[in-house]
Amino acid sequence: MSIDITIEDDRWEALGLSALCDRACAAALDHLGLDLDECEISLLACDDDRIAVLNADFRAKPVPTNVLSWPEADLAAEIAGExxxxxxxDIMGEITLGDIAIAWETCEREAAEQGKRMEDHVTHLIVHGLLHLLGYDHVxxxxxxxxxxxxxxxLGELGLDDPYKDLDGP
Incomplete structure (x- = not known):
């Protein structure tokens, strides 16, 4: 598995983002039966200012968000729930899944509001973003x-609690 991580905010480095990302992506890909060695993902670890620009550029929403995803291919099911x-x-046997961006301040605030460890919340958001790359959605x-x-x-396979318990969704 190849995960290209670009860290624009040093707070991510101190959190141990690389290890969290490896663990989250490996668990998700393994659960879905994808060959870990074939998949490629890019992750941008940024701050709220940067993700607000990306959110404005790609979703016309000029506000920070926790995570954004740009899938390499549209894999979404046509029928809801499928x-x-x-x-x-590709011809080289590699599966380029796409790009994920995650914002420090929003993740930190949400983790605090939800009474979760930052590491657990970030792990959830990486899994969430990766599932978007694989065509899953929540619209x-x-x-x-x-x-x-x-x-x-x-997340349960990783020993983490249900992220939607006592919440209304992502």
């Missing part, structure tokens, strides 16, 4: 149920 399509390897209710169920299962 499993997205599987990513295909339609049936898709949200599928995606949130996967997140809960994957």
């Amino acid at each position: 499993t997205p399509g599987a990513p295909e390897p 339609r209710d049936a898709d949200a149920t599928l995606m949130e169920g996967l997140e809960t299962t994957i």
Whole structure:
């Protein structure tokens, strides 16, 4: 598995983001039956100012958010609640999944508000972002149920609590 991490905010380094990312992505990909050695992901670890610009540029929402994802391919299922399509390897046998960006201040604030360890919340958001790269979404209710169920299962396999317990969703 190749994870290219760009750290623009040093607070991420102190958190041990690389190890968290490796662990979260390996668990998610393994759970979904994807070959870890074939998959490639890029992660931008930034601050709220940077993610607000990205959110404005790509979603027309000029505000910070916790995580953004840019899938390499559109794998979304046409029918709500169905499993997205599987990513295909390129001619070299590699599967480029896409890019994820995560913002420090929003993650830190949410973790505090939810009474969670920052490491646990970030692990959840990395799994969440990776599932978006794989075609999962939470816009339609049936898709949200599928995606949130996967997140809960994957995080449970990592020994983490259900991230949606006592919450209204991501």
